Amino acid sequence: MKIVIIGDGKVGHKLTSQLSEEGYDITLIDQNAGKLQDALNQLDIFCIPGNGVDIEVQRQADVPHADLVIACASTDELNMLSCLIAKRLGAKHTIARVRNPLYYRQIGILKEDLHLSMAVNPELAAANEAARVLLFPETSKVETFMKGRVELVEYKLTEDSFITGMTLADFYRKYQIKILVCAVKRGDEVYIPDGSFVLQPGDKMHIAAGHQDLESFFKSLGKKNRKVKKVLICGGGHMCYYLAAQLMQAGIQVRIIEKKEERCEELCELLPRATVIHGDATDQELLIEEGLEECNALVALTGMDEENIILSLFAKTRGVPKIIAKVNEDSRAQMVEDMGIDSIISAKSATADEIMSYVIARNNSYASANVEAMYQLLNGRVKAMEFIIKKECEITGVALKELPTKKNYLIACIGRKRKIIIPNGNDHLEVGDSVVVVTTNQMINQFSDILA
Secondary structure (H helix, E strand, O other): OEEEEEOOOHHHHHHHHHHHHOOOEEEEEEOOHHHHHHHHHHOOOEEEEOOOOOHHHHHHOOHHHOOEEEEOOOOHHHHHHHHHHHHHHOOOEEEEEOOOHHHHHOHHHHHHHHOOOEEEOHHHHHHHHHHHHHHOOOOOEEEEEHHHOEEEEEEEOOOOOOOOOOEHHHHHHHHOOOOEEEEEEEOOEEEOOOOOOEOOOOOEEEEEEOHHHHHHHHHHOOOOOOOOOEEEEEOOOHHHHHHHHHHHHOOOEEEEEEOOHHHHHHHHHHOOOOEEEEOOOOOHHHHHHOOHHHOOEEEEOOOOHHHHHHHHHHHHHOOOOEEEEEOOOHHHHHHHHHOOOOEEEOHHHHHHHHHHHHHHHHHOOOOOEEEEEEEEEOOOOEEEEEEEEOOOOOOEOOOHHHOOEOOOEEEEEEEEOOEEEOOOOOOOEOOOOEEEEEEOOOOOOOHHHHEO
């Protein structure tokens, strides 16, 4: 599959890295020759210096024969125009990154007129991720499959949990809750556990289940349903707007601290039910004055990773029960997790996951099973993918215990006619099923790739 990426910013670089690692034929266009040289030194790709809206530059990148063009340059206008030109030159599919809420509200018309295959909004994708965590505060990360009917959550096992020292098989037997622990990070190691796996304090568990079953799981751990009612958001950018709108719709009180007076005025108009404070969120006295210690959650969304990290650590010292920090740099995100702030969101990662899902789906559109969604967990060390079984094949109608699957592949969940199945060896797959597969191996393009 031949893919042209326009723009070597945060999103563009992450996509280029992931797609080239998966073996796709990648050409990268950017006006910064120095950045292109760095990318060329690190990755097996082809680079073209120049402006992505220049027809001659697109021709040099062989856009007319591209299967997909992804435009993630600095502005929405550049991205949409680049995609329009690419489509006119003959590119089969185009994806534009569109961040402005005004444009995104009209994305249906824009997609039709510009012949876009897909439009992605990094801030909206990250805001959705933050909202899911705030609505399920016991977790540090929540991804959804099967149109929201199945959740894959990240939960860290505490020292005082009574299920430590218990095997997963014993836990499933004792509590009879329809959940599946499909990945565990312990120290630097990541496991796809079987029934004999023994849980230990500090284990970072990834659990697949329906919403009600997850609530039952946390209740069995003695966790009270501590709903988030008051949220303080630091930083009033696009992500803040998308997140605040979702939270207020769910009945949650929102206070926003924003440094720029002009943006405060805009937010007051856009979010009349939110309390907007003009000030510097890194001012400790202001945070306390504006009710930090009475909040159920703090969300740090300023434009600087370092500020978000400092704000999160300060909130932790003040006993805020739920803290979410936007940290785009992967190395910094790992650092923050080691400091005990485990709810980290990244706009570039959320965007890359959305686009990767589309790329894989296009690549196997004629296979027996289509990719519907894809998420990368634990800094890309675990992949979770949802497939739709489209037709009868070697994997349908066979008991799962008789399917010879490769090591470190796990069928975590099956969706069948609005029913959620946490599978055992006697279950089987049928045409029309949604199937979630979790693996620590490389990305799979076809469901049959899990077979030995």
